[in-house]
Amino acid sequence: MVLQDLGRRINAAVSDLTRAPNIDEKAFDSMLKEIGNALVEADVNVKLVAQLRKSIKTTVNFKELPPAVNKKRLIQKTVFDELVRLVDPHAEPFKPKKGKSNVIMFVGLQGAGKTTSCTKLARHYQSRGFRACLVCADTFRAGAFDQLRQNATKAKIPYYGSLTETDPAVVARDGVDKFKKEKFEVIIVDTSGRHRQESALFQEMMDIQAAVQPDETIMVLDATIGQQAEAQAKAFKEAADFGAIIITKTDGHAKGGGAISAVAATHTPIVFLGTGEHMLDLERFAPQQFVQKLLGMGDMAGLVEHVQSLKLDQKDTIKHITEGIFTVRDLRDQLSNIMKMGPLSKMAGMIPGMSGLMAGMDDEEGSAKLKRMIYICDSMTDKELDSDGKLFLEQPSRMTRVARGSGTYVREVEDLLTQQRMMAGMAKKMGGNMKNMQRAQSAMAGPNKQQQLAAMQKRLQSMGGAGGAGGPGGLGGMMPDMGSLMKMLGGGGGGGMPDMGGMDMQAMMQQMGMGMGGGGSPGAGRGGRRK
Missing domain, CATH: 3.40.50.300 (P-loop containing nucleotide triphosphate hydrolases)
Structure with missing residues (x-):
């Protein structure tokens, strides 16, 4: 990605300074020099770079800073604000009007x-x-x-x-x-x-x-x-x-x-x-x-807009989650949706903290592994796809047959079923929480209703379910567990990805049209499969 190295160098310079036990003017000047060098090497005009350094230095004036000021926060905010100012001409772009040419x-x-x-x-x-x-x-x-x-x-x-x-x-x-x-x-x-x-x-x-x-x-x-x-x-x-x-x-x-x-x-x-x-x-x-x-x-607003434009079909999966179910077919549909979202590195850039973990991962390799996982699902019968995966544990020969049919290894089939079981567990917990909340909501009456609802939402959020104040309709942690999924794709090292449930995913899901009340538009069909 263009400017990715620039971002990494600026980030490293700011992080090195803010991690230091003592922040003095000498260390601050050293950080400014590194940021300036990174910008010049990325072909940014030298005059603009000098102007940027001067603006940052004027804002973070060590001689005039009150003792109580958090220098680390001030430096981080100033660098961010000045970089925004660099690419912001403060001019409104043209917006076409409907009903006219x-x-x-x-x-x-x-x-x-x-x-x-x-x-x-x-x-x-x-x-x-x-x-x-x-x-x-x-x-x-x-x-x-x-x-x-x-x-x-x-x-x-x-x-x-x-x-x-x-x-x-x-x-x-x-x-x-x-x-x-x-x-x-x-x-x-x-x-x-x-x-x-x-x-x-x-x-x-x-x-x-x-x-x-x-x-x-x-x-x-x-x-x-x-x-x-x-x-x-x-x-x-x-x-x-x-x-x-x-x-x-x-x-x-x-x-x-x-x-x-x-x-x-x-x-x-x-x-x-x-x-x-x-x-x-x-x-x-x-x-x-x-x-x-x-x-x-990250750029969560960009991710939301991107997902909205794809009009992904989530109706069946959402219905299953509310019932506490997550089948192999649901996993297959989610993998297909991830493929539609474009290169994994593009998605990673939009999710906070993920771009660093994706640094050593090749898009082509990740995409190939996602396709192999879809091939595995496509080699299953309808009965297997609509199951909770226990069929394969009871009859391991099914795994061997699916591996042969998809041109993959039995180990890959096992990994996929492990991912499905983990997400099925999350769905079961979440479906139960939703039902409890719905029952509690219908039973609530009187002046304490809002207080009781807020307390229940807080408990649900702490369990990894829907966050925020939008009621029981969000999906919280039910985006695919990116940590384990990326490990399966060979990325992210040992640390895994940040848990998607830790963000305010409910609001994001509602914007995507995936809330319980919404349905989303029909997406790609499932195609023909073996009976």
Whole structure:
């Protein structure tokens, strides 16, 4: 991940200082120097780095600090706040309005990933209820229209382009006029890639802008181009005055600090980060969440939004949990849902504390092991899938048959069944707690009702069930036990992952549409299996 090394180095510098028994000015200067070096090596502009160091030093002035101040907390908060300020231009990005045509034009360098980003953004708005479409005004690059057509067809998004018209301004105007008449709400115009030294292409970009009169112009910046990003962004800003930035290829291992410099230089907000080649690999950018993720503090809001966009099917599993049941089929469905969430490292970056434990783990290897676990489930009969796993203990020959049928080892089948039994135990405890609470709620009456309910919720929370104040509807610890699951996948070392039940998972689950009252949308079917 771009900037992952930067985050690790900043984190290490702050941690080393705050762990020290005595924090003095010399140690503080040493930390600032390490943070500055890390930022410069990640291609962040030297002037910005100097400004950041000066701001941190001004806030944490050792000579003027009162004796009672917690220096460790102050330093941690100041570093965090200044990093947020570095990527926050304090400008509101454009938000399309429903019921009217919103024209969004894309500009940027060749090879930055504009065409793919156009389709991702159209799909993003489409999934949020907007009528979105695409216009290909790139008549310069051979195959540009074919690429956009393939992407749009795959994502089921209407598109417009021409194989005969060579003037991109004419194509853009015709496409926008057509879709405006058809009452489309988000019209995204893709343009040719161009460099700041290509004056004719810059003039062409301004001609397209004049022809379509966009409500928003977005510059697509490749995270891997380094310090050139700032100069290019300034040139585009002067010519096209873009109002937002999308940074692509942040799933690579480049330094990526140049993109941060471009944001600071143009005072333009980043609206999205491209995190991969898949249509779903587009993350909404928020300065605080970005820095939290950078420093390994997680991004739970991003995780919630990502899971919501996938519309995972949880109805059967939730129904079983309320009854205190967790079958092998439930485990299979949860494994399938984890696969849909994308690379494990991406998920780990969103969950506090997990990114460090995932550091030595390979996405490809983890994904392959998840697939093997699904193959094991797919080699079972319906009777075995709908069981609590005891069938295999009573008849061990079933494990041998399943291992052969799935091309795996008996040990892997045993590991999967161990995971299922552990989660079944959690479901049983939680289902019982829910029933007790529901019975108690119906029996409660009088002025002490709220007090009794609060006491019961507290007891349930301490047992690892639903947290927070939302009643008995949450799932608490019933997200897959990531600790043992990651051990099975070969990651996390001996420490395991943090217990998911320790977070305020109830509120998160309710937002995902997984609460007891909600149902979630139908997801992938189960396919054919042996009887």
